[in-house]
Amino acid sequence: MSLPGNLFLLLGAAFCFLGALGLFRMPDVYNRIQAGTKAVTLGTLCILLGVWFHHPEWWAKLAAIGGLLLLTNPVGSSTIARALFLAGVRPWQSHPADREV
Amino acid sequence: MNLPDWLQLALLLLFGGAVLLGLARLVLGPQAPDRIVAADTLAVIATAGLVLLSLVLESALYLDVALVYGVLAFVGVVALARIIEGGARP
Numbered sequence: 001m002s003l004p005g006n007l008f009l010l011l012g013a014a015f016c017f018l019g020a021l022g023l024f025r026m027p028d029v030y031n032r033i034q035a036g037t038k039a040v041t042l043g044t045l046c047i048l049l050g051v052w053f054h055h056p057e058w059w060a061k062l063a064a065i066g067g068l069l070l071l072t073n074p075v076g077s078s079t080i081a082r083a084l085f086l087a088g089v090r091p092w093q094s095h096p097a098d099r100e101v
Numbered sequence: 102m103n104l105p106d107w108l109q110l111a112l113l114l115l116f117g118g119a120v121l122l123g124l125a126r127l128v129l130g131p132q133a134p135d136r137i138v139a140a141d142t143l144a145v146i147a148t149a150g151l152v153l154l155s156l157v158l159e160s161a162l163y164l165d166v167a168l169v170y171g172v173l174a175f176v177g178v179v180a181l182a183r184i185i186e187g188g189a190r191p
Contacts, residue, residue, distance in 0.1 A: 006104065006105070006108050009104075009108065009112060009153070009156075010108060010111055010112070010115075012149065013111065013112045013115035013116055013119075013149075013153075014115055016115065016116065016119045016146050016149055017115040017116070017118050017119045017122075019119070019142065019146075020118070020119035020120070020122040020123045020142065020146065021118075021119075021122055023122060023123060023126050023138070023139060023142050024122040024123075024125055024126050029132070029134045029135050029138060032126070032135060032138050032139075033138050036138060036139075036141065036142035036145075037141075037142070040142055040145045040146060040149075041145065043149060044145055044146075044148060044149040044152070047149045047152055047153060048152060050156075051152055051153070051155070051156045054103065054156055055156065055161075058155075058161050058164060061161060061164040061165070061168065062152075062164065064168060065148070065152065065164065065167055065168050065171065068168065068171050068172065069145070069148070069171060072171065072172075072175040073145060073175075075175075076141060076174075076175050076178040076179060076182075077141070079178065079179055079182040080134075080137060080138065080141065080178060080181070080182045080185075082182070082186075083182040083183070083185040083186040084134050084185060086186050086187070087185050087186060087187065089132075089134055
């Protein structure tokens, strides 16, 4: 029973839920990418921290998962956004400079 | 199991809501890019759920499952992005 661990677990689950809500509500695929990636990454890291408070002896695997998440998740989202832009998907409210690429 | 009851209920509701919203975007997504983004986000939410499952079941084995799942989701996302970007150019 550890209060900081419980609070971090609750915070992480709340951020995961808010990220999924942004994924559902945002008007455009680029907005959905940023809502899903940023909020869900933060939520997952908070959950890893909460599990670390409950079981400090699992620190190695938790650190491995957190490091992998921090390295791969922004790279994956950036790769998707770049591929979509190169494939011709235009943002919801387009700036004039976007159309010339 | 050392989590209090209110926390278990809150975690279940929040994660269930997150998975349902992601699945709704996966099903309703107007175009294929929306579905790809939804699948990517659902994979990260599933990784968080697997970490939480290792805490609930008191078994560190699920942490390995979460690690491998994260790696495979990243490889799948990059492969899909390459396909969108146009063909198998070297």
